[in-house]
Amino acid sequence: MKRVDHVKASRAFIADEKHIQFHDKRLWVLRTLRDQAAHSIPEWEELRSLASGIKEHTLTHLADYLEEFERNATNNGVIVHWAKDAEEHNRIVHEILSSHSAKTLVKSKSMLTEECEMREYLEARGITVVETDLGERIQQLDHQRPAHIVVPAVHKLASDVARVFSKTLGTDPDNSDVHYLAEAQRDATRPLILNAEAGMTGCNFAVAETGGITVCTNEGNADLSANVPPLHIASIGIEKVIPKLEHLGVFIRMLSRSALGSPITQYTSHFRGPRKGAEMHFVLVDNGRSARLAMDDFWYSLKCIRCGACMNTCPVYRRSSGLSYGGVYSGPIGAIINPTFDLKKYSALPFASTMNGSCTNVCPVRINIHEQIYKWRQIVAEKHELPFVKKEAMKVAGKVLSEPKLYRAAIKAADTAVAKLPRAFIYNPFNAWGKQREVPDAPEQTFRDWYLKNRKAK
Amino acid sequence: MSSRNAILASLRAAQRTPATLPDVPMFDAGLPPALDRFKETFAGMGGIWAEMPVDGDIDALIRARFLDAKVICSAVPEVTGTRRIEQVRDPHELNDVDVGVVRPRFAVAETGSIWLSEVQYQVNSLGYLSQHLVALLDPADIIGNLHHAYHRSDFFDANYAVLMSGPSATADIEGVLIRGAQGTRSLTVIPVPRTVA
Amino acid sequence: MKVALFVPCFIDAFFPDVGVATLELLERFGCDVDYPLEQTCCGQPMGNSGCEEDAAATEALFVKNFAGYDYIVAPSGSCVHHVRDHMTAVEPSAESRAVRANTYELVEFLHDVLKVDAFPWTEFPHKVGLHNSCGTLRALRTAKMSEIDEPFFSKPLSLLQKVKGIEFVMPARPDECCGFGGTFCVTEEPVSARMGYDKVRDHKQAGAEYIVSADSSCLMHQKGCSDRLGLDLKFIHIAQILNGARS
Numbered sequence: 001m002k003r004v005d006h007v008k009a010s011r012a013f014i015a016d017e018k019h020i021q022f023h024d025k026r027l028w029v030l031r032t033l034r035d036q037a038a039h040s041i042p043e044w045e046e047l048r049s050l051a052s053g054i055k056e057h058t059l060t061h062l063a064d065y066l067e068e069f070e071r072n073a074t075n076n077g078v079i080v081h082w083a084k085d086a087e088e089h090n091r092i093v094h095e096i097l098s099s100h101s102a103k104t105l106v107k108s109k110s111m112l113t114e115e116c117e118m119r120e121y122l123e124a125r126g127i128t129v130v131e132t133d134l135g136e137r138i139q140q141l142d143h144q145r146p147a148h149i150v151v152p153a154v155h156k157l158a159s160d161v162a163r164v165f166s167k168t169l170g171t172d173p174d175n176s177d178v179h180y181l182a183e184a185q186r187d188a189t190r191p192l193i194l195n196a197e198a199g200m201t202g203c204n205f206a207v208a209e210t211g212g213i214t215v216c217t218n219e220g221n222a223d224l225s226a227n228v229p230p231l232h233i234a235s236i237g238i239e240k241v242i243p244k245l246e247h248l249g250v251f252i253r254m255l256s257r258s259a260l261g262s263p264i265t266q267y268t269s270h271f272r273g274p275r276k277g278a279e280m281h282f283v284l285v286d287n288g289r290s291a292r293l294a295m296d297d298f299w300y301s302l303k304c305i306r307c308g309a310c311m312n313t314c315p316v317y318r319r320s321s322g323l324s325y326g327g328v329y330s331g332p333i334g335a336i337i338n339p340t341f342d343l344k345k346y347s348a349l350p351f352a353s354t355m356n357g358s359c360t361n362v363c364p365v366r367i368n369i370h371e372q373i374y375k376w377r378q379i380v381a382e383k384h385e386l387p388f389v390k391k392e393a394m395k396v397a398g399k400v401l402s403e404p405k406l407y408r409a410a411i412k413a414a415d416t417a418v419a420k421l422p423r424a425f426i427y428n429p430f431n432a433w434g435k436q437r438e439v440p441d442a443p444e445q446t447f448r449d450w451y452l453k454n455r456k457a458k
Numbered sequence: 459m460s461s462r463n464a465i466l467a468s469l470r471a472a473q474r475t476p477a478t479l480p481d482v483p484m485f486d487a488g489l490p491p492a493l494d495r496f497k498e499t500f501a502g503m504g505g506i507w508a509e510m511p512v513d514g515d516i517d518a519l520i521r522a523r524f525l526d527a528k529v530i531c532s533a534v535p536e537v538t539g540t541r542r543i544e545q546v547r548d549p550h551e552l553n554d555v556d557v558g559v560v561r562p563r564f565a566v567a568e569t570g571s572i573w574l575s576e577v578q579y580q581v582n583s584l585g586y587l588s589q590h591l592v593a594l595l596d597p598a599d600i601i602g603n604l605h606h607a608y609h610r611s612d613f614f615d616a617n618y619a620v621l622m623s624g625p626s627a628t629a630d631i632e633g634v635l636i637r638g639a640q641g642t643r644s645l646t647v648i649p650v651p652r653t654v655a
Numbered sequence: 656m657k658v659a660l661f662v663p664c665f666i667d668a669f670f671p672d673v674g675v676a677t678l679e680l681l682e683r684f685g686c687d688v689d690y691p692l693e694q695t696c697c698g699q700p701m702g703n704s705g706c707e708e709d710a711a712a713t714e715a716l717f718v719k720n721f722a723g724y725d726y727i728v729a730p731s732g733s734c735v736h737h738v739r740d741h742m743t744a745v746e747p748s749a750e751s752r753a754v755r756a757n758t759y760e761l762v763e764f765l766h767d768v769l770k771v772d773a774f775p776w777t778e779f780p781h782k783v784g785l786h787n788s789c790g791t792l793r794a795l796r797t798a799k800m801s802e803i804d805e806p807f808f809s810k811p812l813s814l815l816q817k818v819k820g821i822e823f824v825m826p827a828r829p830d831e832c833c834g835f836g837g838t839f840c841v842t843e844e845p846v847s848a849r850m851g852y853d854k855v856r857d858h859k860q861a862g863a864e865y866i867v868s869a870d871s872s873c874l875m876h877q878k879g880c881s882d883r884l885g886l887d888l889k890f891i892h893i894a895q896i897l898n899g900a901r902s
Contacts, residue, residue, distance in 0.1 A: 011845040020849070026633050028828070039804040043485055053480040060474040063466045076617070082462035134639055135630035151630055158632045178634040186640060194550055210613060220586050220626040220641025227582040227618065228549050238465065243479065245613055249605035250482055252621075253568075263499060264569040264604075264623050267641070273617035275576065286461075290468035299474065313802065315832045319846050352843055354836025354850075355703070356789035361802035374703070374741065381705030391706065398701050398709030401664065402716050407695040411668040418669075432841035436848035437879030440669045447667045447674035451690050455678075 001345040003385075004326030006352040013155075013321050023155050024318040030151075031312045033261020034362060041253075050250050052366035055303035058241055059293060065208040065241045066284065072211025073282055076273035081283045086116035089285045093118060093200075093233060094125055096281055100231050102127065102197035106189075108215065108222035109133045110202025111149050111306060112235045112285060114328040115341075130192045132221035134185055141168040147322035149329070150259045150308035155321040199225030201271070203236040204305065205251055206282075209244040212272030213282070216255060216265040223269050230278040234271065239289050239302040251305060254364040258307035292340050297375045301336050303365040310359035310369055316352055325349060332359035336372040339380070347385035350376035411446055418442040484605045492567040492600040493649075499570030503624030504637055506646040516648060520557055520592055523646070527556035527590075533580055534561045534594055536650060549583035558588030558642075561652075562622075563612055565595055568603040571623040572647065575616030582618055586641045591625075594650040658686045659721050661729035661758070663871075664696040670871045676894040677730040677761055683776070683898070684769050688728075691720040697729075698744065699737040703837040707744040714745035718754045726768065727758040730894045732791030732870045733837070735760040740794060761894055762797055762869050766810040773817055776899045780820030784863030785812060786854075786877070788870035789832050797869070801830050811869055811893055818896060826857035835876035851880035859886050869893045 014020050038044045058065055070080045081096075083089035089112075097105060105127055107113070119129045119140070131140045135152035139145065142164045146152030153161065158176040166173035171184045193199075201222045205214040213234055215222040226232040242251065256265045274280035293299045311317045311331035322330035327338045327346060335353055338346035350373045359369040380386060381394075400406045419442035427434040445453075459467070489495070497507050511519045516537050520530060531552060532539035537559045546552060560579060562572035572593050576582055585591060601607060613619055626641030637643055658681060662674040681688050697717055698710035717738070721727045729735050738758040745751050765771045791797045791811070798809035815821055834840065834850025841847075855877050858866050866881075868874050871892055878890040891900065 007843055007845060010843070014845050014849050022632070024853075029633070035802065044804060050480050050482055053477065054482075056477040057479040060477045063469040066466065066469070082460070082465055084461040084464055088461060132640060133630075134628045134636075138630070153630055154633075156631070158634075161631050178631045179636060181631060182628065182636040182639060186638070189640065190553075194553055212613075218627050219639040221639075223582070223586045223620060224640055227586060238469075246482060246605070246608045249603075249608040252608075253604050260629075262503065264503075264571060264621065266503065266622070266624050266627050268571070268621040268623075270613060270616070270619040272613075272619075275582065275617065284465075286465045286468070290465055290472065293469060293474060294472035299472070315834065315850050316843070316846050319849050350705075351839070352846075354789065354832045354834060354839050354847075356832035356836070357793035358789075358802060358830075358832070361793065361800055377703070377705030378707050379705075381707075386705060394701050394704055394706035394709045398706065398712055401696040401698070401700075402712030404693040404695055404716075407664070411664070414668055432844040433879070435844055436883060437851065437876065438882035439879065440875050443669060443671050445671060447662045447671035448690075448692065450671050450675060451678075452692075455690070 001342055003347055004345055004349065006320065006324050006348045009324030010320035013324060014319060019155065019157065020319060022157060023321055026154060027312045027318045030260060034258055034309055034312065037257035037261040037263065047250055047254055048364055048366050051254055051364055052303060054242060054247050054250060055365050058243055059239065059299065059302050062238065062241065062293065065243060066238060068208040069206055069211055069241055072209070074211070076211050078211065078273060078280045078282055081281065083283055083285045085287050089116045089235065089283055089287065090118050090121035092283050094122060094127070096233055097122070097127055097198055100197060102231060104128045104130065104192065104196040105198045105200055106130045106132050106193050106196040106225045106229065107200035108202065108217055108225050109136050109152070110200070110235050111328055112202055112237050113200070114145060115287065116285070130189065130196070132189055132193065132225055133217070133219060134182060137185055137189065138164055141165070144323065145328060147330070148308060148311055149306050155323065193224050193228050196229045198231040198233060199229040200233045200235065201226055203234050203240050204255065205242050205248060206236050206240045207245055207248065208241055210272055212270055214248060215269045215271065216267070217269070218266040220267045223267055226271060232271065232274070232278065233281045233283065235283050235285060237289060238284055238286055255305055255307055258309040258362065258364045288340055298336065298340065298372055300367050301333065301372065303367055304333055305365055307364055309362040309364065313358045313362050315356070316354065320352070325352070332369045332373070336369060336376060339376055343380065343383055344385050347380045350380060408448070415442045415446065482605065486602050486606065489567070489602040492602055493597045495567035496565055496570060496600045499567065500624065500647060501570070503570045504627060505570060505624040506644060508646050508648050510648055510650055516594070516650070519648070520559070524557050524590060529555045530557045530559065531555045531584060531588065532559040533578065533584060534559050536594055543580045543584060546581045549581055552581060552583050552587040555584070555588040557590045557592060558584045559592045559594070560584065561594045562599070564599040564601055564610070566604060566607050566621065567600050569621070569623055571621040573607065573612065573619065573621055575612065575619040577616060585620065585622065588642055590644045590646070591642045592646045592648065595647050596652045597649050598651065656725040657723070658688045659724040659727045660688050660690045661694060661721065661727050661734070662690070663729060663731045663734045665875070666730065666871050669875065670892070673730050673871050673892040673894055676892065676898040676900070677728070680894055680898040681728060684771065689724070694720045697734045697737050698742060699734060700838060702737060702741050702744065711744035714742050718745055718751045721754045722750045725757060726764065727754065728761055728764045729758065730761045730869065730871070730892060732760045732788045732795055733872055736790040736794040760791060760795055760797070760869060762791065762811045762814060763795060765814055765897070771814065774897050777897060778819040778901060779896050782822045782824050782862050782864045783815070784824055784826055784858035784861060784866045785815065786833065786866050786868040786873055787811065787830055788868055788873045791869050792830055814897060815867070815893065824861040824863050826861045828857055833873050833877055835873050840876055848880060851876050852884060855881040855884065855886055855888055859888060863888065865889045865891055867891050867893055867896060
C-alpha cells in the first residue's frame with residue numbers, strides 16, 4: 001500500500017488558517033478540561049496505575065479471560081462468534097444480518113468496525129448502514145473516515161457540516177446554526193432507527209465475570225441502536241476484556257474525564273443478555289491483536305481504552321488533524337498501532353512526532369507512547385522503510401560524527417556555508433529549515449577554536 | 459482449526475509473563491454528603507432538579523413543566539400519566555412519548571448518574587425514545603461513588619442497565635453543546651421517597 | 656571532583672558562546688573542568704532517525720572521551736536525555752554505564768550537585784519567558800509537568816530567581832512543545848514551523864522580551880521563527896544569564 005504522506009496532508013491543513021486555528025484551540029480546550037477533571041481527583045495517579053495494572057494482568061491472561069467471558073455471555077443467552085480478522089468479522093456480521101433478513105443496520109460508534117471496513121463490505125451487499133453518532137454521521141455522509149476517535153468531525157466547522165447536510169439531508173446550505181444542524185440529523189435518523197431490523201454497537205469494556213459489555217456514549221445512540229431493533233450485534237476487540245465488574249469503577253471514572261473532562265459520559269450502558277423476543281450477538285475480533293501481544297516492546301498499546309486524550313494533547317495532531325494520519329487511529333496512539341497493520345503504509349507516522357512525552361503523561365492506562373514511537377523508528381529503519389532520511393545519509397552522519405577530524409571539517413564547512421553563501425543559496429525550496437525560519441548566524445569561531453585559544457588544552 | 463481456537467492458541471503462544479491483578483480500593487474516605495454532591499454533579503451534566511410539589515401531585519408538576527406534552531408514559535405508581543408502561547408490548551410503540559416517567563434503582567453522587575435496568579423501565583426504549591424523561595429518585599438511594607456502584611449485585615440481575623447522567627448531549631459540531639442529540643432532550647429528577655420497595 | 660564539559664555539536668558550531676558561558680560558570684564555582692578535545696556528538700541525530708546502529712561508533716567515541724570523570728556536564732537537555740536514556744547502540748560495559756549515569760544537564764548539575772544558592776555576579780533586568788524543553792521537562796524532570804497534578808517545582812526557575820532584576824512572564828500554554836524535535840524540524844517542516852510560530856507568539860503576547868532555555872536547539876528553532884515573523888524577541892541560554900550576561 002502506498003505510504004501515507006503526513007507532511008503533505010499537514011501542509012494543506014495548516015494552509016487553511018480558519019480550520020487549523022479552530023482545531024488546535026478546540027482540542028487544547030479538551031486537554032485543559034481533562035487536566036481540571038484529573039486534578040480534582042487526588043487519587044488520579046493511583047487510578048492510572050490501577051488501570052494499567054488491571055489491563056496488564058488481563059492481557060497476560062487474555063485467553064483464560066476470553067473463555068470466561070464467552071462462557072458467561074453464552075449462559076446469558078448471547079450468541080458469541082469469533083473472528084480472526086477483519087474479513088471474517090464482516091462475513092459473520094453479514095451472515096447474522098442475512099439470516100434475519102435485515103436490510104438496514106443502525107449503529108453507534110465503533111473504531112473496530114472502521115478498522116474492519118465493515119460499512120463498505122455491507123453496503124456492497126445491499127445493506128444500508130446508518131451511523132447514528134452525530135460526528136460519525138457527518139463523516140459518513142461526507143465519505144471521510146472519522147478524524148478523531150471521540151469527536152469524529154472535530155476538524156470541520158459548522159459551515160462544513162451545513163454543506164454536507166444540505167447535499168444529503170436537504171438542509172438549508174446557508175444555515176450553519178449548530179442547533180439547527182443537530183436537530184436535522186436527529187429528525188432524519190429517528191425514523192431510520194425505528195425501521196431498522198438490526199442495531200450494532202461497539203464495546204468499551206467486556207467484563208469476563210458478567211459476560212456483559214459496557215458501551216459509553218453521550219448521545220444515547222448505543223441505547224437506541226440496541227433497544228429498539230430486535231437484533232443487537234456488538235463488535236468487540238479481544239483486548240477490551242477486563243476481569244470483574246468492580247474494575248469498571250476504575251475505568252469508567254477515567255474514560256470520560258480523560259476524553260472530555262466530564263466525570264462520566266451521559267450514557268454508560270451495560271448489555272448482558274437479549275430482551276425477550278430479541279437476539280444479542282457478540283463478535284470477538286482478533287485482527288492482529290494476538291500478534292501484537294507477542295511484541296515485547298509494543299504489546300502495551302493493547303491497554304488502550306480509546307479515550308483520545310493523547311490526540312488532544314499532541315501538538316502535532318492538533319496542527320495536522322486526524323485525517324493526515326491516513327488510518328482509523330491517528331495521533332500518538334495511531335503512530336504506534338497503525339504500523340502493526342501495515343509497516344510500509346504507516347512508516348511516516350512514528351516520525352510525525354517530536355517525542356515530547358505529553359501523550360504518555362495523559363494516558364489513563366500508562367501506555368509509554370512516546371517511548372514506543374522511538375522504538376518504532378528503529379523498526380522502520382531496520383526494515384528499510386525510512387520515509388525521508390536515506391539510510392545512507394545516516395551511515396555517513398554516523399561516520400562523520402564518530403571521527404573527530406571529519407567532524408571538525410564538516411562543522412567548518414557548515415559555518416562557512418552559512419557565513420558566505422548568498423541568501424538565495426540558503427533559502428531555497430530544498431532547504432526545509434529556511435522555508436519559514438531564519439537560519440542561525442555563523443559565529444566567528446567554534447567553541448573548540450575558542451577553547452584552544454583561551455584555555456590550556458588538557 | 460476454528461477461529462476461536464486459533465485466536466486462543468495465538469494468545470497463549472505470546473507467552474507474556476503473567477502480571478498480578480491489583481486490588482482496587484473503594485476510595486470512599488471523606489466523600490461529601492451524597493445528596494448535595496449529587497445535585498451538584500447532576501446539574502453539571504445538564505440534569506434538572508425539581509423539588510417535590512407541596513401538594514404531592516407529580517402529574518400536575520409534569521403537565522405544568524411540559525405544557526405541550528400529549529403522551530406521558532409512566533412506569534411508576536406515583537404518576538398516572540396518559541399511558542401505562544404495562545400496556546406497552548413493543549419498543550417502537552414509545553416513539554410518540556413526550557415525557558417518560560421512571561424510578562431509578564439507585565443513583566451515584568460522584569457522577570450525577572441514575573441507574574435503570576429493564577426491571578425499572580419494563581420497556582427499555584422508554585429511556586431513549588421519549589422526548590423528555592422524569593425520574594423519581596429516593597434520596598436514600600444515592601450512593602457515594604462509582605466503586606460502590608460497581609460492587610452492587612443489581613448489575614447481575616439485569617440484561618440491560620444504564621448509568622444515565624443528564625440528557626442526551628453532543629458537542630460534535632464546533633464544540634457547541636447540544637442537549638437532545640438523539641435521546642432525551644431533558645432529564646428531570648424529583649426527590650420522591652419510595653413507598654413501595 | 657573531576658568534571659568534563661560536553662559541548663554538543665550544534666553548540667560547538669553555531670552557539671559557541673553557550674559553551675563558553677557554561678565553562679566559565681562551572682569555573683566560577685571552583686570546578687576544575689576538562690574539555691576533551693576529541694569530542695564530537697552524543698549520537699542523538701542517528702538514534703532519533705531510527706538508525707541506532709549508525710550511532711554506535713559515535714556513542715563509543717563519546718564513552719571513550721568521557722570515561723573516568725565524576726561528572727560530565729552539558730548545556731543541552733536533549734543530548735543529556737539521549738546519553739542517559741537512549742545511548743544503547745554502544746556495547747554496554749561498566750565504563751559506558753558509568754559515563755551515561757554521570758552525564759548531567761547544566762541546570763541539574765547546578766541545582767542537584769553543586770546546590771548553588773546564589774549568583775551574585777548576575778543581573779538581568781528584563782521580562783523573561785522561560786522555555787522548558789520537553790527533554791529537560793519530561794525526560795530529565797527538571798520542573799513540574801502541566802499534565803500531572805504534582806507539587807510545583809522548577810529547577811531552572813529556582814536558579815533564575817536568584818538573578819537580580821529578572822522578571823518572569825508566563826505564556827498561555829506553559830509547556831507545549833515548541834516543535835524543534837530533532838530531525839522533525841526539517842522532515843515535518845510545516846507542523847514544526849507552525850508550532851514554533853505559535854510558541855513565540857504566545858511568549859510575545861505574554862510580554863516577554865527574552866526567551867530563555869536550557870536547550871539551544873529549541874532556542875535556535877524559536878529564534879528562526881521569531882526573526883522570520885519580525886517579532887523582535889531575543890533569545891538567550893540559561894548558562895549565559897547565570898554567567899552574568901546583561902543582555
